[in-house]
Amino acid sequence: MTPPVPVHLAPTDVPEYRRAIAAGGGEVVDAPHARVLVWSIHREPEALARTLERCPRVEWVMLPSAGVDRFLAAGVLDPSLTWVSAKGVYARPVAEHALTLTLALLRSIRERARAESWGVKRGRTLFGSRVLVIGGGGIARELAALLVPFGVHLTVCRRTPDPVAFAHATIAPDRVAEHVGDADVVVVAVPLSDATRGMVDADLLARMKESSVLVNVGRGAVVVTDDLVDALAAGTIAGAGLDVTDPEPLPDGHPLWSQELALITPHTANTHEMNVPLFADRIVENLERYAAGRRPRGLVDVAAGY
Template sequence: MKKMVITRNIDQDYITQINAMIPDWELIVGKDKNIWQEHLKDAEIIAGWHNGIEEYCLAPHSKLKWLQSWSAGVDYLPLEEMNSRNIYLTSANGVHAYPISETIFALMLGLTRKIHTYVKNQQKKTWHHAHMGLEIHEKTIGIIGVGTIGKETAKIAKAFGMHVLGVRHSGKPEDYVDEMYTPDQLDQLLPQCDYVVVTLPLTKETNQMFGAEQFKQMKTSAFFMNIGRGEIVVEADLIQALKEGTIAGAGLDVFETEPLSPESPLWEMENVIVTPHTSGSTDHYNQRVIENILIPNLKEYLSGHIPSINLVNFSKGY
């Protein structure tokens, strides 16, 4: 009997729906590894990844043919080995567009309108203007990575009358983006921006993409947001740029090492907002993964086709 393993707790309605699609399969569902660990080596489909899974599902006699990641980023997965074994890999890309774009603007508005400073003042019962005077309207935003998240961010930016610059590999135009650049044109984009937002996945090409040189190309009044991956930024260079006033401030949800060390100066900086890699958190997460990605992909797979929604290109790393 074929097996499908879902390493997450999901609603019974979804379990019933998936069971109806694969009546002749054994479906194993649950977050506790004791529920599914012994089934991994026999599973043809696995949805959701945990550390240590590769020991079973990538063993010599493993039956795994398709892995549906529960996350958008796949940089932590054994991509080369999966590629060599011709395993299909699909990601949860697109699930985060609403919550992450909301977080991006929360960070941008928080820094612009000094909300983070006022929260600290409130805790101390301090009534102080904090020299607040900046506006977000009609400013220029550079979105580094115009994928699903970047497109939603551009759409919201237009509600603020912002001038939107984008970066994507293809350079292909996109709705709500006024000017599109390619990664090798980053030095042309950065000097124009009042806000620089990184929404890229971590790949060999994006690793340490932002360092001292890039921060020097930015306006001293510009704010830097990173909700992609911490390793895209040389963190020491960012800290130096913030200390020296090379850039005005930063909103950061991701870091080179997580959790962020208590010794990191980023915690104490007045011009920085730190969030603990939660920009994609939402009550609708499982619903979107299952309804928009897993079930449509499962239909394709069962009909003999390659699951096409968010199919990862191993050569690109996303």
């Protein structure tokens, strides 16, 4: 009989994760005996570094967040270890949220939700529109499938030329500026890295159509916030749906809150109720892969930053 994989669960004991460890053939142990560390919260990289000092035998570290930018910035991602993120785990609910924001913007739901009179009738359809998704990972793939019934023309921007199912075209990042002016909807779904930080700036926004809308479900700092505020105020674009912002949380009184063309949700594309069971499933799968000597799902490229 194969012995259980020794796993340390920290910094909090999440019952769903403890059950997932057992279901995946693991056993929760004290830090010095662990081969795998499951980090149970999306923050506190300094605490993670201190925990790793107590885990001299750890080989794999599993993080519950899809993006690892805060851990990378803190210098925690030791390249001698195998780092595993939750990328792809939350793709379906995040894609659902991106679609929700898109439809709400096109149908002027933000304006109507606050209205106190009949007002002006306006709204546009998503059917037959042109959509550009910046990012070619799990969110893009799930969103592409959700967009099929709308008959959109979908272009996906990604690092590699591999096609995305249901997309009509796949382009490299250096061609975004060339294509953004054709899009009715631009969805940002990339992780934060040196290459993506600030990529949606005043120049790119100026290239968008005045009737187009921007949706960001990736990372806030991919969009230059001050440039977006200026673009919305000037009517350069027709609206922005943001589940992520820079800074985050977005402070009270920030100009985006009062901007009539902005629809903001507080990083709720995947909530605690959604992400705990989804990450638990990833724990089960990856512990089985660890025991079998297989590559983990969600492997982090430390050099690339995601």
